[in-house]
Amino acid sequence: MSGLDLFADALRRPDLRVLDGVGEHGGAQLEARVQAYADALEAQGLQRVASRLDNGLDWLALDLAIRRLDGVHVPLPTFFSAGQVSHALASSGAQALVTARGEPMPIGANAEVQRALGDTLSAWRLQTHAPALPEGTACITYTSGTTGSAKGVCLDAASMLAVAGSLVEAARPVSPRRHLCLMPLSTLLENVSGLYAALLSEADIAVPSLAEIGYTGASGLDVPTLLACLQRYQPHSAILLPQLLLALVTAAERGHALPRSLRFLAVGGGRVGPRLLARAAALGLPVYEGYGLTECASVVCLNRPGASRPGSVGRALPHARVQVVDGELQVHGVRCLGYLGEAGPPPGAIATGDLGHVDEDGYVHVTGRRKNVFITAYGRNVSPEWVESELLQHPDFAQAVVWGEARPWNVAVVWPRRAGQQANDLQAALHDVNASLPDYAQVRELVLADAPFTAAEGLLTANGRPRRDAILHRYADAIAQRYARANDPSPTFGCTP
Known part of the structure; x- marks a missing residue:
């Protein structure tokens, strides 16, 4: 039995329930919505469909409708920037971008016309060139790469x-x-x-x-x-x-x-x-x-x-x-x-x-x-993810990126978990974290970020991982200042101007 048949069986279950902020929806309700979206997509000739939707029943129903038509779904996170939306739509060749009914055309989309897709969704027809896809492509998802434009990965x-x-x-x-x-x-x-x-x-x-x-x-x-x-x-x-x-x-x-x-x-x-x-x-x-x-x-x-x-x-x-x-x-x-x-x-x-x-x-x-490992001035290999995970387990640190390539000690760019935290509080927190690390992996200096790292600013990937090169570039001056004070043995704190 195929996967699509398994989904069809699931929708026929009388006890299936999908719950959201509105209430409970049974399998018959979900099945009806899936078929309605499938019919609407087919009537509009849409086979390669991008979506930018909040979590909810409509997301699930649209995805299953595209599966039912053996179509291609290009799901876009709602927090994608205009540049990321534009890149994803152009590279995937999506014929339409589906959004919630009544929402304006997303910035980054080049739409010709908006058409209803049922009572709650709209399909924006796009002016794009459709590149050839590997045979069997059912989903195009964008990787959370650390640099440059995310790659579109084709999955069956x-x-x-x-x-x-x-x-x-x-x-x-x-x-x-x-x-x-x-x-x-x-x-x-x-x-x-x-x-x-x-x-x-x-x-x-x-x-x-x-x-x-x-x-x-x-x-x-x-x-x-x-x-x-x-x-x-x-x-x-x-x-x-x-x-x-x-x-x-x-x-x-x-x-x-x-x-x-x-x-x-x-x-x-x-x-x-x-x-x-x-x-x-x-x-x-x-x-x-x-x-x-x-x-x-x-x-x-x-x-x-x-x-x-x-x-x-x-x-x-x-x-x-x-x-x-x-x-x-x-x-x-x-x-x-x-x-x-x-x-x-x-x-x-x-x-x-x-x-x-x-x-x-x-x-x-x-x-x-492998690509993130840096080597200190003393020849020790340090995986920054290891040190960052120790920092992020402390209740005072919300975000952190560690650096120490060819340096005698390491620096971390951090964003505190609570607004208004004082330097002395963070110094004590850093001392606690360092106590569990070998000397070569310890962080000596902190740079306080001037704002949290976000995907919209290009500092996080789609699933929340730090874009290291972008963060280190933004705070390069502050990091350089910390190393310039190498003769001062006491930790210092501050934001870039």
């Missing part, structure tokens, strides 16, 4: 469904019956591991808006709103970025109640420090760290009930196999069809660019990015 439906199926099996021991989508549905991780896996496992799906989750702007998070969202939907499972996990752990440690319903919290998208995982375990939170990449259709490895090892990202899922070549992780199995406008990965294993090892029991350990 079978690959995404293979990953979703592996995740269903991984979570089967705890049988989550309600999944709460806490990440934008436009991210491949939530699309595949949240929506598709939940549909295949016959679980209910909660798709609150990003505002109801607590997101503010491109990178802000209101923790009380997030806690209220969790209590409202009482999920069994959710996918968390490290910062979301930190927010929940910190809140729980301060006495805020988390739902007792939680059975499976998958965390990924960035390095998770072992201290944070230990804090989560001490609270009894069912946290399982994983690892994946866009070129492999999302998740590759995952800790899971009965097969979990702290400090690792788990064993490879059934659809993948991980090996180490010259210290770099390489993945066999499910892979993308190619990139837009350039050659795809060469045949064979996908070279991830991540450093790590596989232990004797098959657990995969990720230690950093």
Whole structure:
């Protein structure tokens, strides 16, 4: 039975429920909306469709409608800048951009006309040239690269469904019956591991808006709103970025109640420090760290009930196999069809660019990015992700990027977690973090950023990872000033002018 047939079966389930800020929607309601969107897309001759939608029932229905037509979906995050929107639409050759009804044409789109797509959505017809796509392309998702324009990665439906199926099996021991989508549905991780896996496992799906989750702007998070969202939907499972996990752990440690319903919290998208995982375990939170990449259709490895090892990202899922070549992780199995406008990965294993090892029991350990490792003036290799994860586990640091190439000591550009924090507070926090690090990895000087790092400013990738080159370039003068004061042994703090 094909994946599309499996989705059709899921929609026919009388007990299927999709929950959002409006209420509950049964399988018959979702099926009717999916078919209505499929009919409207077909009537308008739309086969390659971009969307820029908030989380909700319409996102899910549109995606399934495009799947039903064997079309191509190009999901764009709502926080994409005008330049990112323009690049994605031009490079993908989308025929239309779907938005919520009544919204103005997004800046960066070059639309000819707006047409209704049901009662709640509009399709903006675009003036674009449609490049040839690899045969079987069902989704074009944009990587969270650290520099330059993001690459459009072409994936087929079978690959995404293979990953979703592996995740269903991984979570089967705890049988989550309600999944709460806490990440934008436009991210491949939530699309595949949240929506598709939940549909295949016959679980209910909660798709609150990003505002109801607590997101503010491109990178802000209101923790009380997030806690209220969790209590409202009482999920069994959710996918968390490290910062979301930190927010929940910190809140729980301060006495805020988390739902007792939680059975499976998958965390990924960035390095998770072992201290944070230990804090989560001490609270009894069912946290399982994983690892994946866009070129492999999302998740590759995952800790899971009965097969979990702290400090690792788990064993490879059934659809993948991980090996180490010259210290770099390489993945066999499910892979993308190619990139837009350039050659795809060469045949064979996908070279991830991540450093790590596989232990004797098959657990995969990720230690950093090959391209990000810097070498200090004393010849010590430092993976900045390692040091940054230690900084970000401290409640005083919200964002951090570490640098020390060819220098005797390291600097970190940071944004504090609470407005108005004083230099002395941050100095004490830095002292606490350094106590857990070897001397060559410790941070001696801090540069306070003048604003949080955001995707809109080009300082974060789509899934919240720092664009290192852009951040270091913006704060180059302040970093240089810190090193110029090398004869002053006391840490200094400040913002660039």
